[in-house]
Amino acid sequence: MTLTRPLAALSLVAASALVLAGCSSTSGAEANADGDAETTPFTFEYNTAGEDEEPAYEEVTVDVPLAPENVVIFDMASLDTWGALGGEVQGAPLDSVPDYLQGYLADDAINAGSLFEADLLEVEAAQPDLIIVGGRSAALYEDLSEIAPTVDLSSSGSFEDTLERNVTFLGEVLGAEDEAATALETLEAGIAEAREVTAGIGTGLSVMVSGDSVSALKPSEGDYSGRNLRGGIVYDVFGVEPVISDIEEATHGEPVSFEFLLETDPDYLFVTDRNAATGEEGAEAAEVVLDNEIVHETTAWQNDQIVYLDPMAWYIVFGGIDTTQIMIDDILSIGA
Incomplete structure (x- = not known):
């Protein structure tokens, strides 16, 4: 059986992928012409095909605000990482948030709908700085992107590749790069230990x-x-x-x-x-x-x-x- 590469071994590959994807470091962030908050570009593949059609992917680049204060997240893995890195979530499909992630929600977090259907009026009224979708909620991207900058953090490859990309990116957006790197190191060590057990x-x-x-x-x-x-x-x-x-x-x-x-x-x-x-x-x-x-x-x-x-x-x-x-x-x- 071909063994999965450790996360550490992926670091250079992931770093290259991030650069190619336009997911720049904080030092590369840009302020827009009006002097508003700094942003960093993030590029992902968006499936433009209908539900019963063959996937057809289009490359999309979004200027993501750094240190956003009002974030609505439909993707539970992203909500997990956002909260674990110190962020607070202002809106989510509340019925889908597991108990162990409830502490990452703001006390007055809005119910943004479900994993498959957004409450667009509620989300728009919240005036989010950033919206994150992924996986089951990826199909919501088009409608949500008309409300605020929206990124799709669906799988972009293997589990480890996607984990490293998303943790690194969200760490950058939050200004928690060191915390993100430490988290990845801890998970890498844990996966390696688990593989020793299963061997x-x-x-x-x-x-x-x-x-x-x-x-x-x-x-x-x-x-x-x-x-x-x-x-x-x-x-x-x-x-x-x-x-x-x-x-x-x-x-x-x-x-x-x-x-x-x-x-x-x-x-x-x-x-x-x-x-x-x-x-x-x-x-x-x-x-x-x-x-x-x-x-x-x-x-x-x-x-x-x-x-x-x-x-x-x-x-x-x-x-x-x-x-x-x-x-x-x-x-x-x-x-x-």
Whole structure:
């Protein structure tokens, strides 16, 4: 299995990417002609295609104000990082902010809508200096950009590449470059420690429980779009050896049977409970779904090697500073 490069090894690559993307350092920030607050340019790829069309990306550059005081964030990973670096969030989809990130919201934070639909009137009335979208909320970019400078911090490559780009960029915007660098160093060390643990556990299978169905997740294999990025983190970032070489071919990308879990029989099962993450009404917890006679026969069950991952961190947020530490801790729990 090809090992993920450590974050430290990515620093020069990421730095180059930031320069090429126009994400300049604070020293390169510019004040506009009217003498307003300094800004720094940020360039990203925006998908201009419709929902049922093939993706069509257009390069967009936005002049982002430095040290903005009024920020509305729709992307939970960005909200995580913004708060972890000392920023306060004035608006967000409040119903989607997990408990462990609530402390990063201003006391009078507005409810900006949902991850998929913005309350444009509420956002406009708040007069934000900056709006941040990403992932599920990326489709909101066009409408929100008419209200205030808006950036899309969706995945731009591997988990580590995107994490480093976004933490570095948001650190620059906040004037917290040193804090951002320290956070990345800490997460790098944590990921390396977690990979040392997984190197000795044998094989693993990452699964998602949705409703009463179980889906086997696969390594991203260089395709970092959406579900592939999230589903592959156990393997790509934390070094777990997949129990079979081609999970996608074996499953055809469909939910799998409990018999599949027994036939492949990984040493460890890593479980993301989508039911818990989304609060699906009437859905049973993953522990209940997997508590059956067939799963009881697996090596993972018999050796108490089923790892239930934090559902908010692994399914909803994934990619922020605090959340990445939660993910590291989930993997480290194996060796506890």
